Amino acid sequence: ITNLVSMDIAANALTAAGASPAMLHCIREIPDFTPRCHAVYINVGTLSEDWLPSMRAAASAGRPWVLDPVAAAASQFRMEACLELLALRPAVVRGNASEILALAARSDSSPTFKGVDSSHDSGEVLQAAKALARSSGTVVAVSGAVDFITDGEQVISASNGVAMMQKITATGCAVTALIAAFVGADPSDALAAAACALAIFGLAGEIGMESAKGPASLRMHLIDALYGLDEQTVTSGVKIALLP
Numbered sequence: 001i002t003n004l005v006s007m008d009i010a011a012n013a014l015t016a017a018g019a020s021p022a023m024l025h026c027i028r029e030i031p032d033f034t035p036r037c038h039a040v041y042i043n044v045g046t047l048s049e050d051w052l053p054s055m056r057a058a059a060s061a062g063r064p065w066v067l068d069p070v071a072a073a074a075s076q077f078r079m080e081a082c083l084e085l086l087a088l089r090p091a092v093v094r095g096n097a098s099e100i101l102a103l104a105a106r107s108d109s110s111p112t113f114k115g116v117d118s119s120h121d122s123g124e125v126l127q128a129a130k131a132l133a134r135s136s137g138t139v140v141a142v143s144g145a146v147d148f149i150t151d152g153e154q155v156i157s158a159s160n161g162v163a164m165m166q167k168i169t170a171t172g173c174a175v176t177a178l179i180a181a182f183v184g185a186d187p188s189d190a191l192a193a194a195a196c197a198l199a200i201f202g203l204a205g206e207i208g209m210e211s212a213k214g215p216a217s218l219r220m221h222l223i224d225a226l227y228g229l230d231e232q233t234v235t236s237g238v239k240i241a242l243l244p
């Protein structure tokens with residue numbers, strides 16, 4: 001269940017990576033459909049009162065699930081929805097630095113709020129991410145130039161990617177969708193699943209950038225690169241480290 005902006009890039013990124021996305025958000029379909037999924041992805045980017053009950057139901061369907069708290073601090077309604085969903089125990093919550101900071105502070109009143117984009121660097125909010133992981137019992141992933149993934153104790157960094165990825169709308173949404181696919185493939189280790197998905201998505205961005213002229217062609221080449229990745233390219237290209 002993702003926002004209207006991201007539906008296309010998220011579905012295409014998932015399909016290119018070998019997953020099988022299906023985007024259903026009608027409350028009447030959730031009880032039949034969602035229990036049959038390997039994983040659920042919920043993204044509040046274009047939240048509405050109509051969609052929130054579907055999000056609650058999908059998060060409660062007994063499948064591993066992943067939350068993207070897009071622009072969590074945009075409004076009181078959105079912050080409360082994010083906190084309510086967080087209480088339903090996602091396996092992973094992935095946001096940009098400002099989103100993770102706002103969620104950790106449970107606050108929708110940041111003076112530096114910039115909508116769906118971040119006004120902080122990922123490294124600045126690492127302690128907030130660890131605190132959020134501990135208080136919510138989920139893996140927290142903060143994206144940025146370096147992605148940090150933590151369960152509140154261990155911290156993994158993933159340093160793939162190119163800055164131009166920020167100039168394509170909904171790359172964050174697409175990588176959270178990929179995290180959900182990886183969690184579906186191995187629900188036993190959400191920390192590793194999130195780190196691998198972020199590193200691999202970043203690697204696809206690096207490979208895509210070799211042929212791209214700007215954001216629009218990077219979008220295309222990134223999806224092509226995800227499709228073309230093989231084991232050798234991934235094992236030699238990912239930059240993942242367990243921080244001391």
Ligand SMILES: Nc1ncnc2c1ncn2[C@@H]1O[C@H](COP(=O)(O)OP(=O)(O)O)[C@@H](O)[C@H]1O
Binds near residue numbers: 143146173198202
């Ligand atoms: N400066 C950067 N350098 C390299 N990769 C980046 C940079 N900024 C973001 N990314 C990558 O772009 C993707 C989207 O992250 P981000 O822009 O933080 O999310 P959002 O779109 O939700 O704000 C992630 O895969 C992240 O690793």
Ligand SMILES: Cc1ncsc1CCOP(=O)(O)O
Binds near residue numbers: 170171
């Ligand atoms: C522009 C926009 N507006 C509502 S959701 C959305 C997409 C946000 O995508 P991302 O979080 O990946 O930047």
Ligand SMILES: [Mg+2]
Binds near residue numbers: 070096116172
């Ligand atoms: Mg985002």
